[in-house]
Amino acid sequence: MDEQDPIGFAPSAAALEAIARGTIAKLPARFAEHLGDVLLLIEEVADEETLAELGIEHPLDLTGLYHGQPVGEKSTTESGAEPDRIHLYRRAILEEWIETEVRLDELIAHVVIHEVGHHFGLSDDDMQTLEDQVAEDGPA
Template identity: 35%
Template sequence: MPWEMDAARFDALVDEALDAIPDELAALVHNVVVLVADEPPPEEADDLLGLYEGVALTERGLNEGGALPDRIFLFRRPLMDYCDSLEQLVEEIRVTVVHEIAHHFGIDDDRLHALGYG
């Protein structure tokens, strides 16, 4: 059954998930912004939970300096629809954050699924 949470509380859960990333890993994330949107873009699946837009570190050349930040999106409505409880939502936000940050490091979906982040 669908349920709701106000945007400020949802954003706070995203902040908590980001704060839980180990410092050693967080220190390696550069020029990335994390954004929350209510819905995925129209060209994406309606049930998409998150999206990484950018160039993975493994794909960057020497001329990447000064580029706009990579972007990680978390999609509020699909995440809310996917989860039946606050506990499940907290966990799914955490998993989605880790999943999208992994794309920043060049880890593909197949590997993430094998690791349980799919």
């Protein structure tokens, strides 16, 4: 089988990243303009330290995580801080995809928007509104 032919294989980290970046590209400009310095990282699963900090026992129970300080809480006097990061955990996302039978692009969009929401300090209702706006534009 050709490497370019993904039939029979789980989507790669690169495929998940492409969907996630497509979701980010659909965000309204007022959000997108503040995401340029946020790193998007695709990892297989969360590390043990992260899971312990969050009180999560199984690595497949965490699909995404925002590390950083929400936009409204940032200070111009801070220096030396690590960049804000959105982590997507590939195996957990794929497990949820299999269990829920939700379209993969919709699931990734949901996780990305939830983590973007943390970056902006949005409420769950605001995140849902943003997710609905992005969904209206079609698949990522």
